[in-house]
Amino acid sequence: MADNLDAYKFKQKTEDGEVGRTIKVGIIGTGWIAGDHAECYKRCPGAEIVALADIVPGKAEAFAKKHGLENVRIYNSDRELIDAEKDNIDAVSVCTYNRQHAPCAIYALDHGVNVLLEKPMCVTLDEAVEICRAEKRSGKIISVGFQPRFDPNMIMLKEVVQSGILGKIYYIQTGGGRRMGIPTPFGTSFIRDDTAGIGALADIGCYSLDMVLNSIGYPKPLTVTGYTSGFFGKKPEYLDRPEYTEEFSVDDFGAGFIRLEGDIILDFRIAWAMNIDSPCDTIILGTEAGVRVPATDCWNGSIGGPLTIYSNITGIPVQTLIPKRDEDDLGNFDKKIRSFVSAVRDGGKAPVPTSQILYNQAIIDGIVRSSKLGREVELDIPEI
Ligand SMILES: NC(=O)c1ccc[n+]([C@@H]2O[C@H](COP(=O)([O-])OP(=O)(O)OC[C@H]3O[C@@H](n4cnc5c(N)ncnc54)[C@H](O)[C@@H]3O)[C@@H](O)[C@H]2O)c1
Numbered sequence: 250m251a252d253n254l255d256a257y258k259f260k261q262k263t264e265d266g267e268v269g270r271t272i273k274v275g276i277i278g279t280g281w282i283a284g285d286h287a288e289c290y291k292r293c294p295g296a297e298i299v300a301l302a303d304i305v306p307g308k309a310e311a312f313a314k315k316h317g318l319e320n321v322r323i324y325n326s327d328r329e330l331i332d333a334e335k336d337n338i339d340a341v342s343v344c345t346y347n348r349q350h351a352p353c354a355i356y357a358l359d360h361g362v363n364v365l366l367e368k369p370m371c372v373t374l375d376e377a378v379e380i381c382r383a384e385k386r387s388g389k390i391i392s393v394g395f396q397p398r399f400d401p402n403m404i405m406l407k408e409v410v411q412s413g414i415l416g417k418i419y420y421i422q423t424g425g426g427r428r429m430g431i432p433t434p435f436g437t438s439f440i441r442d443d444t445a446g447i448g449a450l451a452d453i454g455c456y457s458l459d460m461v462l463n464s465i466g467y468p469k470p471l472t473v474t475g476y477t478s479g480f481f482g483k484k485p486e487y488l489d490r491p492e493y494t495e496e497f498s499v500d501d502f503g504a505g506f507i508r509l510e511g512d513i514i515l516d517f518r519i520a521w522a523m524n525i526d527s528p529c530d531t532i533i534l535g536t537e538a539g540v541r542v543p544a545t546d547c548w549n550g551s552i553g554g555p556l557t558i559y560s561n562i563t564g565i566p567v568q569t570l571i572p573k574r575d576e577d578d579l580g581n582f583d584k585k586i587r588s589f590v591s592a593v594r595d596g597g598k599a600p601v602p603t604s605q606i607l608y609n610q611a612i613i614d615g616i617v618r619s620s621k622l623g624r625e626v627e628l629d630i631p632e633i
Pocket residue numbers: 277278279280281282283302303304305308325326327328344345346347349353367368369394395396435438452
């Protein structure tokens with residue numbers, strides 16, 4: 250599963266003066282994160298936003314005005330946009346809340362439109378499988394919006410692990426958390442079952458899982474024992490408005506014990522709210538060395554500090570601190586948009602492929618199922 254993360258480095262105009270085609274893009278769902286998509290497309294050479302859709306009347310119009318998008322065509326739903334624009338646009342960014350990820354992505358792919366799908370990929374494993382099948386039958390590109398993949402420190406972590414210096418990897422602990430970080434500044438779409446479907450487990454848990462699974466090469470998950478709870482979303486002081494407690498209907502904490510192919514154990518915990526500063530650092534243990542990735546105060550998929558490698562040289566336990574890599578001028582979000590644009594225009598691979606994120610979603614789904622059943626579950630992931 251080769252990455253195509255460098256694709257963002259394209260220049261639309263080459264040294265011989267050749268100019269690449271400008272790709273035309275629609276944005277589906279004009280809420281919070283759509284603003285970042287819009288600004289990054291505006292800065293991206295060779296991309297033009299031509300259409301917007303939102304199911305809330307007037308929201309897409311206000312978004313167009315705020316982001317200076319003149320002459321965009323505006324629609325009342327994803328389907329209206331795709332039906333009207335499918336022969337005109339190359340791609341859409343799907344920026345809806347989680348429950349609408351699968352229907353919007355599948356509809357776009359089935360009508361021949363490439364998709365940049367926000368994280369988490371979707372809500373259930375069944376939906377993830379359907380997205381992968383739609384991708385296969387369409388022959389189009391779908392990339393999942395994990396911008397931390399482009400973080401130079403995430404890339405370094407993967408390089409360290411892939412170098413083999415850890416020996417055989419047998420145990421991984423990962424996760425992240427926030428003491429008071431239930432996301433309600435822009436309303437309740439993250440905390441309602443009918444819009445988000447899953448809470449912290451999918452929203453920020455997907456980042457922790459991606460960090461470690463991507464660095465070890467995304468082995469297949471086999472079984473999961475999971476737990477979820479939602480105690481803090483019922484406490485008014487944890488939400489931007491007290492009345493939001495009435496709407497809180499997802500998890501704010503999740504944990505899982507996962508067996509991965511290759512005899513690797515993954516121990517995972519994630520929280521939007523908790524009575525401790527951090528649930529854990531990330532550690533990857535191998536027979537020759539271990540690596541520690543320090544936790545952050547407010548987990549959102551970025552690395553908290555320098556990595557430490559622990560090893561044993563001629564019987565002497567040693568620790569090697571790897572300094573953090575500087576970010577370059579282009580931010581991770583810009584790289585996510587540009588690599589997708591490049592893959593669509595130049596026919597490259599999806600920078601963050603569904604074949605990997607399917608396993609991420611299978612673990613999340615397994616934790617939810619196991620928590621409901623109160624026992625371990627096997628993960629039955631079909632071949633696509
Ligand atoms: N990559 C990141 O850093 C990042 C950050 C924040 C959010 N996200 C993800 O982005 C997604 C959206 O988050 P948000 O905070 O922008 O949510 P939001 O609630 O602010 O916006 C979602 C918008 O989608 C619209 N919508 C829903 N279904 C639609 C449909 N079928 N057609 C057209 N419009 C539709 C809603 O009306 C709403 O305006 C979530 O899945 C979230 O996990 C990613």
